[in-house]
Amino acid sequence: MPMKIASSCENCGLCEILCPYNAIYPAGVNWRKIHNRYFIFCDEDLVHDDFWSPAHCYIVPDKCTECLGKYPEPICKTACTKNAVMSDNVHWESEEHLYAKKEYLETMPGWM
Numbered sequence: 782m783p784m785k786i787a788s789s790c791e792n793c794g795l796c797e798i799l800c801p802y803n804a805i806y807p808a809g810v811n812w813r814k815i816h817n818r819y820f821i822f823c824d825e826d827l828v829h830d831d832f833w834s835p836a837h838c839y840i841v842p843d844k845c846t847e848c849l850g851k852y853p854e855p856i857c858k859t860a861c862t863k864n865a866v867m868s869d870n871v872h873w874e875s876e877e878h879l880y881a882k883k884e885y886l887e888t889m890p891g892w893m
């Protein structure tokens with residue numbers, strides 16, 4: 782499953798810099814206007830904007846692979862000193878799906 786950021790986030794921005802798929806956005810930013818191209822990977826009916834936050838950094842589930850195949854653990858969770866990053870049980874995905882997403886993101890032209 783992808784990761785999510787809780788309200789204990791203090792908006793330091795470290796996780797945003799470290800994310801290999803640019804899945805983390807600053808508080809209040811409209812991710813659809815910036816990088817919404819990957820939205821086609823998941824069924825739009827299954828991915829809503831409930832992850833968005835005006836108060837703290839947030840993770841777009843459609844772009845989070847849990848860092849599978851990149852790092853032993855989600856790098857955003859490892860780096861966060863506020864313990865603000867956790868598993869997102871609402872947007873559950875199988876490991877197979879996460880690897881398929883990774884492949885998709887890495888083959889997209891200009892995926893960064």
Ligand code: SF4
Pocket residue numbers: 786789790791792793794795796797838857860861862863864865866
């Ligand atoms: S989740 Fe943690 S690392 Fe990311 S911006 Fe918030 S405090 Fe910083």
Ligand code: SF4
Pocket residue numbers: 783784799800801802803804805840844845846847848855856857858
């Ligand atoms: S788990 Fe990895 S891919 Fe997902 S948001 Fe964190 S750093 Fe990005």
